[in-house]
Amino acid sequence: MFLKLTPMSSRRSFIKKASLAGIAGITTPTFASAEELSSTPNKRPKVLFFDVNETLLDLTAMKTNVSNALNGNTDLLKLWFTTMLQYSLVTTVTRQYDDFGKIGAAALVMVAANNNIKISQKEAENIIIPPLRSLPPHPEVIEALELLKKNNYTLVSFTNSSQKGVSTQFKNAGLTHYFDKMLSIDALGKFKPHHETYAWASRQMNIEPSESMLIAAHGWDIAGALAAGWRAAFVNRPGAQLYPLAPSPELNEFDLSRISKKLINL
Secondary structure, eight states, X not given: OOOOOOHHHHHHHHXXXXXXXXXXXXXXXXXXXHHHHHHSTTSOOSEEEEOXXXXXXXXXXXXXXXXXXXXXXXTHHHHHHHHHHXXXXXXXXXXXXXXXXXXXXXXXXXXXXXXXXXXXXXXHHHHHHHHHTTOOBOTTHHHHHHHHHHTTOEEEEEESSOHHHHHHHHHHHTOGGGOSEEEEGGGTTOOTTSHHHHHHHHHHTTOOGXXXXXXXXOHXXXXXXXHTTOEEEEEOOTTOOOOTTSOOOSEEEXXXXXXXXXXXXX
């Protein structure tokens, strides 16, 4: 026997499920409403939060190291990166925490083992971490950051890398003086794109989520920011893709220079 749900019973069922989800500690994405989206594009965000690796810094040198460790098999590079991202999320949902570089090294050990290549955890850390901390900026980055600073934007880096790691990266890349603050999730112990990381970053700058804009070259990061009520700009670098099931960011350009020029016109 089947029970036909009337509109009222459907609504009650939805409310009951929502209440149970709240009790269980499950949160749902807080995407901006159509009205909110239509009212924000011509308004400047108070703070621009920048992802670091690939968004600002060119990962070519580190990718070369990883590829060499995998016997020159460049096809394994994306598998290595997605494995690193997967296990950073595993540590978060299991309420654990490890440095992102160490997770990257562990992912390299796993990918290597699946391809009959033996690499120890220590060897993997030496392959990844030194080049990761001396990456150059993408060619257009410094000019774009200078333009944004001249136009009175507040710039904050926001990364899954450690605080020590990003400080070293920026010093080596000559980017430190462009940023008003450097935020690392290691202060929170949860990796992006966990919902709480974005809420935490907004609180650090004493602003509302809707006053925050993420600039990133990763579709998963953009999706996370939008779900947390942030605005977003996607740096569409080669090989980068937006997540089709998430809302579209208001800016989508192939380099940071084009994004910065649109931002200063707001």
